[in-house]
Amino acid sequence: MEDSAIVELFWSRNSQAISELQNKYGGVCQSVAARLLGSVEDGQECLNDALHRVWNTIPPQRPRSLRAYLGKIVRNLAIDRWRERSAQRRDGEVASLTAELEDCLPAAPSAEAVAQGNETAAAIDRWLGTLSKEDRVLFVRRYWYGDRVDELAKRRGVSPNNLAQRLFRLRSGLKRALEQEGVIVCANRV
């Protein structure tokens, strides 16, 4: 079923919308949460919560991409859940991803007037737009979908070392871009 049709089901308050959405994008979104948290069960719970939120927000929302819409909610829920965990239980890819993303944090924001935190994603968008499709997909797969480095390397037929280099270079590029745009990384959510 097309996304627009599923959205229409939500707007008409037809509960079939939930099952259609789950069938179409539930798997990939649950995988994202499960990867981040290192737990299938936690991933399932995040998906369930996210489906509930989608039901409560459409209408009034009318998202163009349901995959992105559901995925963003699931991802935020997973990160929230990870934050709430005790240090002893913080397994999953979030630990690796945040360690890598430290490379992206500007050593200091530009001396220009800094952008507000909610512009961070917009700045990242602009930077993503400058990349080749291959690099852009690689970055998003790693840091949005949470794919493992060895999985990505295998999928591209390169060694993990080579892939890690490319990711390092991309992170360095993002860092430069954030610095140039005066972006600071804020605690508030986008």
Add this chain to the structure above:
Amino acid sequence: MREQSLNLLAQLGGIDEQYIDEAGEDIPAKKKVHWLRWAALAACLAVVIVGGGILTGVIPGLPIGGVNPSAGGSGVDPAADGPSTFMSYAGPVFPLTLREENDAIMAERNVTLDFAPWIRTWWSNEDEANSRNGLTEEERQEVLARYNEWFPEGGRWQSSSDILVTDSYTLTNTSDQDQKLTVLYPFAGGLYNLGNVRPTLRLDGVALDTALHSGVGAAVSPEGGGDVLSHADCWEDYRDALADGTYLRNALKGCPDLSGTKVTVYEFTDPWGPEKDDEAGLPNPSILAAFHQDVEHSRVLSVGFNGGYYGWDTGEMKLEFSIPRPGERDYAFRLIVVGEDIQDLVTQGYASGGGWDGGDPIEAGVTVTRHEADLEEVLRQTAWDIYGNWDADFVPGVDFETYYGLLKSWLVTDGPLSDAGRYGGGALEENIVLAQARVFWLEAEVTVPAGGSVELTASMRKEASCDFYCAHTKNQGVYGYDLTTRLGSNLHCAAQAATLEDRGQIVIVRQNYGFDLENGVKTVPLTEEEYYLEVKRAPEG
């Protein structure tokens, strides 16, 4: 783990949906859930490492603590007296020291803090497009079109928050004999930014040849708070790391010598198998190596392997790598066994990765050779295999010997050959030496004639400290530059002074130097142990 990187991970969630959808089409050829296995194994590994102490007595290790739980916070109210505690802390400017204390040498120090990099320069969209290497003309035009859309005025003003620091010493020889000195000039940084922050030393205006000494990343807090420098947020963290001189002594001692440790090496060469054929649904095949490891008495380092299954409770290990496709760069596939040799090594080809999960066996193979070697020798070769695969501009300013030395230090203090062994999986590509924060020292030889003086100058870019929070701190837009006058130094300094070249770019938010821009006080004497200068950009006009 820093809170702000978690924030960045969260904010990445808000990227444009077109990019999410685009990447969503990049679906694995064969869906597997390997992460579960890895996550479970990581948990098991932690238990093994804590309980095992596998290589104690074979290779010396240093105790490593946990992550400093206080790191990353913005704990000081900017309105209060005293310096801020920055979330991203660049470290202070340190004073020169001598390898051997010398009572005949008296110094005067003059530091200049120059805000020239803050001056805004125009960066046109053409400049932006032309700065991107390796683009076709069509791609360059795409970049240009995007930037013309974002910056319709044709470009943007930009500046850096780095400053230029000139740290000058007049060294006077009060004796009647020439004094040959080995000077050590410290600076904060990491391999990742070494090319940007490494100072240049000059003697009476002539550049000196210098040797680089690198602090080992595992500077452990006296309170047991873990690697101080990787989580430093104020100058006191550097003080703690350098206080007793151990960190410097370790840096001067150089990297550990691992020669004399005999290891068993397995080389995997000439892997073969069916070629990848997307149209036929044939993914790139992989080779899996399965073996038994006595986990109590051996460690296995690997290079080239993509993933693995680690049965720490049973000793059953399975590592695999993708068979390189034609035209790919040569790469080493190697296991280095430290301690008891592995047993029952067998290899098997699989249609794709994840052979340990019961994948599809295929006709594929690899030549395996076994030989004994010295750890130092084989590790050097392996490090070269990794380093040699880097592009030339990957980490500017980092030579192989520096990288290799720090890799060895990491291995025995923090990595898979240490008791801490957090990376016990043994994949050498997963080392973290590039990202670790350190103090480096530049060493140079200087002769001061009897009764005479020389001028020794260190010139460098100094990155700013700052706070990333915008929602919960008053330090938005505040940049800090710290300086220490005595920390880690045995140089007898008769006087120190600092000069501010503000270039009309800044407003001072807080400081303890005593600069007074309104009244033209830009040079001040330094008598305290530590100085801080925290500034904001001056309003336009």
